[in-house]
Amino acid sequence: MxxxxxxxxxxxxxxxxxxxxxxxxxxxxxxxxxxxxxxxxxxxxxxxxxxxxxxxxxxxxxxxxxxxxxMEHTATESIEQRLGRADFDEINAVRTLLEKELVRLAVQNYTPELLLEMERSLENRKIAIQAEDREACANADIDFHMAIAHASGNSVLADLYKSFTLMIRDFFAKREPGGIVNFALSHHLHEQLFLAIKSRKAKAAQQALQEILDNNY
Missing domain, CATH: 1.10.10.10 (Winged helix-like DNA-binding domain superfamily/Winged helix DNA-binding domain)
Known part of the structure; x- marks a missing residue:
């Protein structure tokens, strides 16, 4: 019993x-x-x-x-398996909700160590753009956003966002050869996002993030 x-x-x-x-x-x-x-x-x-x-x-x-x-697809599946069945529009919609909340929390909760992690990832992103290394760009971009996720102080949200990185990485990989241009065009927005978080300016951080999301950068 x-x-x-x-x-x-x-x-x-x-x-x-x-x-x-x-x-x-x-x-x-x-x-x-x-x-x-x-x-x-x-x-x-x-x-x-x-x-x-x-x-x-x-x-x-x-x-x-x-x-x-x-059910044919049960909740016993891993989150990665479930995400693998979703289309990019669905993934991006959830990513948008997650990133907005993570940025909001990061503005309030970041630590000096995590701020440094963001800054390093952003610098690696810039170096990869200059080297025209698209894979390195994608990796650095994801590292930057993951640093924001960790800075949120909410480990559950950060773990959930981490599960989305595989799908986002796949999206970057499928972009046309000119995809490196998208990283270059969006770098100033990522710098604005970083500076807004660093200055604890919530509104400016959300504005920079929205521009990034609107352009699928």
Whole structure:
């Protein structure tokens, strides 16, 4: 029997583990409520609460009259796998929301060490532009934005943003050969963003970031 304490959370974790292990494969129908009650040693209300939560999370799908099924793409996927199925417009929309919040927090919370990290990444970006090294530009650009993410002081947001860097890096890689020009054209905006963060000028930082995002730099 599961402990009464945090019963629903324990049950949800157990079901997710069984989905992840392949006991209930994507697309398959999970056992009926009475069977689940016996399998997990809990009451009907706990089963229903867990199924409701897993359905809201996009892991299960309840079909009236047919039963409850495991979604083809479940929440047991890594964030990288889920992002791999998204198109760039979706990625960029979430990136925009994340970056705006990260910049807002970075203005308030950056430390001297993280400010130095931003400055170094920005300098590496400039050097890569002068060397016309597009891969180095992409790497330095991502390092700069990751430094901002770390400066936000919110490790959860920073980790989430890190997951987006793979998709952003892929976007840079697929740009046409002239893509180095985009890095050069946007460098002054990145410098403005850095200086605004350094000066703790929230409005100016958001304005510089918006120009970067508007032009997909």
């Amino acid at each position: 599961l402990m009464a304490t945090k019963l629903s959370e324990r049950l949800i974790s157990r079901i997710k583990e069984d989905i992840g292990s392949g006991k209930y494969p994507p697309g398959s129908k999970i056992p009926s409520e009475p069977e689940l009650m016996l399998l997990y040693g809990v009451g009907r209300s706990s089963i229903r609460e867990a199924i409701k939560a897993l359905a809201l999370a996009g892991i299960l799908k309840v079909q009236q009259g047919s039963g409850t099924f495991v």
